[in-house]
Amino acid sequence: METLIFWSLVAEVKEAKCRKKGELTTEKAPISTVTLRSFPKINTGGREKESQLVFQKNRGFLAFSPSPVEFLGTAAVRHHLFSELTRVALAAAVLAACVLSAGRVVSGQASAPTRDTSLRVSVLVYHRFAPVVKDSMTVRTSTFRWQLDYLKQHQQPVITLRALVSYLEGKGAPPPPRAVVITADDGHESVFTDMLPAIREYQVPVTLFIYPSAISNASYAMTWQQLVALRETRLFDIQSHTYWHPNFKTEKRRLSADAFRAFAANQLVKPRMVLEKRLGIRPDVLAWPFGIYDDELLAMAREAGYDAAFTIDGRAVTSREQIMALPRFLMTDKATGSTFAAMVGSGK
Numbered sequence: 001m002e003t004l005i006f007w008s009l010v011a012e013v014k015e016a017k018c019r020k021k022g023e024l025t026t027e028k029a030p031i032s033t034v035t036l037r038s039f040p041k042i043n044t045g046g047r048e049k050e051s052q053l054v055f056q057k058n059r060g061f062l063a064f065s066p067s068p069v070e071f072l073g074t075a076a077v078r079h080h081l082f083s084e085l086t087r088v089a090l091a092a093a094v095l096a097a098c099v100l101s102a103g104r105v106v107s108g109q110a111s112a113p114t115r116d117t118s119l120r121v122s123v124l125v126y127h128r129f130a131p132v133v134k135d136s137m138t139v140r141t142s143t144f145r146w147q148l149d150y151l152k153q154h155q156q157p158v159i160t161l162r163a164l165v166s167y168l169e170g171k172g173a174p175p176p177p178r179a180v181v182i183t184a185d186d187g188h189e190s191v192f193t194d195m196l197p198a199i200r201e202y203q204v205p206v207t208l209f210i211y212p213s214a215i216s217n218a219s220y221a222m223t224w225q226q227l228v229a230l231r232e233t234r235l236f237d238i239q240s241h242t243y244w245h246p247n248f249k250t251e252k253r254r255l256s257a258d259a260f261r262a263f264a265a266n267q268l269v270k271p272r273m274v275l276e277k278r279l280g281i282r283p284d285v286l287a288w289p290f291g292i293y294d295d296e297l298l299a300m301a302r303e304a305g306y307d308a309a310f311t312i313d314g315r316a317v318t319s320r321e322q323i324m325a326l327p328r329f330l331m332t333d334k335a336t337g338s339t340f341a342a343m344v345g346s347g348k
């Protein structure tokens with residue numbers, strides 16, 4: 001009996017349909033995560049977790065989450081009352097089968113929708129502007145002008161965020177070499193007072209990620225009228241930064257799994273409805289508040305109707321990204337000289 005269960009489970013692992021969940025990239029190397037749908041869900045601390053394989057490219061198999069020990073500790077497996085020896089053998093078999101599955105997925109997967117190895121677009125994210133530096137998120141207006149001037153002098157094209165997303169979706173033309181995208185998060189009033197005049201002067205496109213609860217409400221935020229005026233310049237595109245900019249990590253800790261899903265779904269869907277009502281637009285791109293995301297949130301953003309989403313993982317967008325977690329460079333007043341040149345890919 002034990003042997004039968006043992007081999008049927010090994011067969012199941014081998015046959016497991018691996019669903020590519022996209023690529024995550026750590027500072028060191030790209031890591032891929034694959035969810036094994038036919039594996040039982042694992043209950044960890046009252047929260048259901050999918051069985052996943054995590055492996056690092058070039059190094060093959062890296063880790064199996066949950067670990068085979070955790071996996072074998074689940075009720076579904078435990079009730080078979082395996083002998084200790086069988087459990088150890090099973091753990092080894094699961095690991096071996098996972099390596100095989102991982103190999104198949106690695107060799108079969110397209111690492112990018114386009115396979116364009118030359119793609120390198122720097123997406124910059126600003127927050128606030130002021131004549132003087134007030135905090136780490138403030139860029140002096142003079143610094144911003146210096147940066148725009150640098151891009152102009154070095155003939156680096158500033159493209160729309162949509163052009164980049166469309167290309168990543170396999171719909172649009174490839175961005176020109178050394179292209180840069182400018183974004184600004186949070187809908188701060190200084191976008192209207194300080195950023196707008198510079199943008200008018202340099203005639204470059206900008207995408208704003210705003211959270212509607214602050215607009216015409218928080219003292220530091222723009223009004224709906226100001227957003228309308230920005231759109232009328234045809235240089236500003238407005239997209240979603242969730243409804244009230246929650247810290248999803250904190251909320252996940254605080255809420256039950258079901259309550260968190262309901263909360264996150266509302267935060268993702270509501271801004272789309274409000275922006276449509278207020279501005280007559282349908283945002284299809286998201287910026288993760290505080291740059292926080294995980295696999296569950298990435299899947300939920302897709303379900304909520306977003307085509308792409310952006311983080312603050314400071315590096316350029318290449319062909320290896322997953323579209324729901326595209327990196328951006330967080331701009332500070334220190335981003336001048338060689339620091340800025342390196343960000344926009346024109347440094348030595």
Ligand SMILES: [Zn+2]
Nearest residue numbers: 185186289290
């Ligand atoms: Zn933000």
